[in-house]
Amino acid sequence: MASGIEVFTPVSHTLFDPAEIINKNGGRPPLTYQSFIAIAGEPPEPLMEEYSELPPVGDTGEYELLPVPTVEELGYGDISQEEIPPFRGGETEALRRMKESLENKEWVAKFEKPKGDPSAFLKPATTVLSPYLKFGCLSSRYFYHCIQDVYRSVRNYTKPPVSLTGQLLWRDFFYTVSFGTPNFDQMKGNKICKQIPWSENEELFVAWRDSRTGYPWIDAIMIQLRKWGWMHHLARHSVACFLTRGDLFIHWEKGRDVFERLLIDSDWAINNGNWLWLSCSSFFYQYHRIYSPITFGKKYDPNGNYIRHFIPALKDMPREYIYEPWTAPLSIQKKAKCIIGKDYPKPVVDHETASKECRKRMGEAYASSRLDSNPSRGKPSNMSRRKKSHGDQGASNSSIAKLMKRSRAE
DNA sequence: TTATCGTTGTGTGA
DNA sequence: TCACACAACGATAA
Numbered sequence: 001m002a003s004g005i006e007v008f009t010p011v012s013h014t015l016f017d018p019a020e021i022i023n024k025n026g027g028r029p030p031l032t033y034q035s036f037i038a039i040a041g042e043p044p045e046p047l048m049e050e051y052s053e054l055p056p057v058g059d060t061g062e063y064e065l066l067p068v069p070t071v072e073e074l075g076y077g078d079i080s081q082e083e084i085p086p087f088r089g090g091e092t093e094a095l096r097r098m099k100e101s102l103e104n105k106e107w108v109a110k111f112e113k114p115k116g117d118p119s120a121f122l123k124p125a126t127t128v129l130s131p132y133l134k135f136g137c138l139s140s141r142y143f144y145h146c147i148q149d150v151y152r153s154v155r156n157y158t159k160p161p162v163s164l165t166g167q168l169l170w171r172d173f174f175y176t177v178s179f180g181t182p183n184f185d186q187m188k189g190n191k192i193c194k195q196i197p198w199s200e201n202e203e204l205f206v207a208w209r210d211s212r213t214g215y216p217w218i219d220a221i222m223i224q225l226r227k228w229g230w231m232h233h234l235a236r237h238s239v240a241c242f243l244t245r246g247d248l249f250i251h252w253e254k255g256r257d258v259f260e261r262l263l264i265d266s267d268w269a270i271n272n273g274n275w276l277w278l279s280c281s282s283f284f285y286q287y288h289r290i291y292s293p294i295t296f297g298k299k300y301d302p303n304g305n306y307i308r309h310f311i312p313a314l315k316d317m318p319r320e321y322i323y324e325p326w327t328a329p330l331s332i333q334k335k336a337k338c339i340i341g342k343d344y345p346k347p348v349v350d351h352e353t354a355s356k357e358c359r360k361r362m363g364e365a366y367a368s369s370r371l372d373s374n375p376s377r378g379k380p381s382n383m384s385r386r387k388k389s390h391g392d393q394g395a396s397n398s399s400i401a402k403l404m405k406r407s408r409a410e
Numbered sequence: 411t412t413a414t415c416g417t418t419g420t421g422t423g424a
Numbered sequence: 425t426c427a428c429a430c431a432a433c434g435a436t437a438a
Contacts, residue, residue: 032416032435114418161417170417234418241419285433289419296419359431366433 012141013133015043015172018179029180031192031283033161036173046141083227085264087131094132098143101127108150109157111164118234119301121224121309125232127164130265133171144168174273185272186253187281194281195372196365198244198251205250207348208243209258211311214340214347217297217323218242220310227310229264237278238291244279245362246290247354252279280362287362290355294323313344 021039022029030036057065072078087093102108116125132138147164151157160166183189187196207213211222221235236259242248243255252275259275260266276282297306304322308315314325316336321328326340326347333339340346 030435034416035436112417116418118418163417166417237418280433283435284416285435286416286419286431287433288431291419295421363432 010047010049011136011139012046013136013139014175015140015144015168016040016176018172018176021176022180029177030173031177033170033173036176037160037169040169040172043141043144046139046145048142085228085230087128087228087230087264089131089135089137091132091137094129094137097127097132098129098138098146101129102146102150105150105154108147108164109154112158112162113167113233114162116232116234117300118221118232118238119297119306120232121306124230128230130267131230134265134267140168140171171267171270174269178269178273185256185268187251190282192282193276194285194365194369196279196281196362199249201248201250204248204348205243205254207345208239208248208250208255212345212348213242213293214326214345215242215293215323215351216304216307216311216314216325216344218293220307223310225259225262229262234296236274238293238296240275240278241291242293244275245287245358247293247349247351247358249354249358249361252276252281285366287366288359290358293351298323311344313338 018029021036024039025035030039113126118125129138129143133140133143144165147168151165157163158166160169177192178184181190181192184192187193208218208222211219211226213219213222218239221231221239224231224235225239240252240255243250244252256271256275259271260268263271273283277284280287298304301307303319304314304317307322308317314322314336317325317328317338318332318336321332325333325338325344328336328340330339338344
């Protein structure tokens with residue numbers, strides 16, 4: 001028996017069987033959380049046995065049993081010099097962590113995911129149990145059951161989708177849709193994914209990946225990702241929106257790959273599902289709602305403590321400039337020992353103009369996809385006339401957008 | 411065909 | 425803290 005491990009509980013990786021839900025829904029996965037909940041119903045009870053040692057491995061069929069690979073074998077190189085993430089692995093730690101969270105019944109009863117503080121890092125605003133769920137250290141059904149126990153002991157408690165149980169159901173939602181959607185992890189050939197002509201700009205992508213966008217809020221989050229392998233859900237939203245539909249207009253698959261590599265809770269279905277969501281490629285389509293890389297973080301952490309912790313170069317920047325250090329007068333930059341453009345980068349894009357351009361391009365991509373899916377509504381005769389008059393280029397995307405707006409208004 | 415509604419936007423004004 | 429405008433999408437249920 002491995003040292004430090006005290007109990008083993010049977011693990012249910014998901015609450016439901018995705019295939020069963022798809023079957024109940026007439027062979028198609030439900031595409032909204034609401035319809036998913038309606039079909040799924042109540043999750044089954046977990047198996048409650050405990051073992052004092054690991055159960056024997058059953059028949060592995062054609063597969064060979066190998067020892068657990070080392071970190072180096074997984075391609076992560078020498079990590080001894082890197083900052084150690086503050087999270088320990090294993091089932092014992094998972095159960096301890098779950099117990100610690102659930103002991104605060106008021107916190108559990110009032111939990112609302114969207115109201116969490118993404119800048120909280122000393123004491124994160126969520127349970128941080130996702131890595132344990134991902135690695136099978138914690139059973140989803142067992143966790144769900146334990147939360148229900150807490151709910152039974154209080155008068156009022158929040159409900160899905162925002163509640164703690166709601167978060168486990170989101171997990172199953174993405175498992176179900178991903179299971180029932182061919183090419184779920186890519187844009188091409190993925191029927192539920194908007195086809196969007198993302199830009200190819202390696203320089204901007206690398207700046208985002210390597211925490212050099214010049215937006216402290218964005219860069220701090222990417223540093224936390226690299227050092228800890230975890231950041232708050234809303235912090236993930238900020239950087240995912242920034243990379244894709246918000247500012248840089250870079251393909252969500254590129255960001256997905258970075259998250260998959262660096263997150264300690266990266267999970268194929270959930271990671272891809274959330275990138276589809278944030279890039280407005282699927283599930284969520286309100287592309288006008290763009291997170292500001294300046295004001296979003298500021299409303300939680302006006303002093304910029306989160307930025308100061310993860311970006312030491314900015315630690316002495318006065319609070320009025322911490323989210324926009326390029327606006328600080330040179331004398332202030334000198335005093336803070338942080339010259340913008342030298343000690344910390346200038347912004348790679350201007351958020352005001354970049355987000356405006358992104359909205360425009362998203363509008364064009366959406367209009368174009370509406371034409372593809374339902375050409376009869378798109379005035380095809382006008383379209384072909386336009387195509388001829390513009391030669392090989394055809395109708396520009398923005399003219400398609402205007403055309404669509406007009407035809408819908410009629 | 412139409413109406414409703416959706417985990418987590420921002421900026422403004424009271 | 426709240427309501428509202430902004431400008432507007434699509435899946436689903438009616």
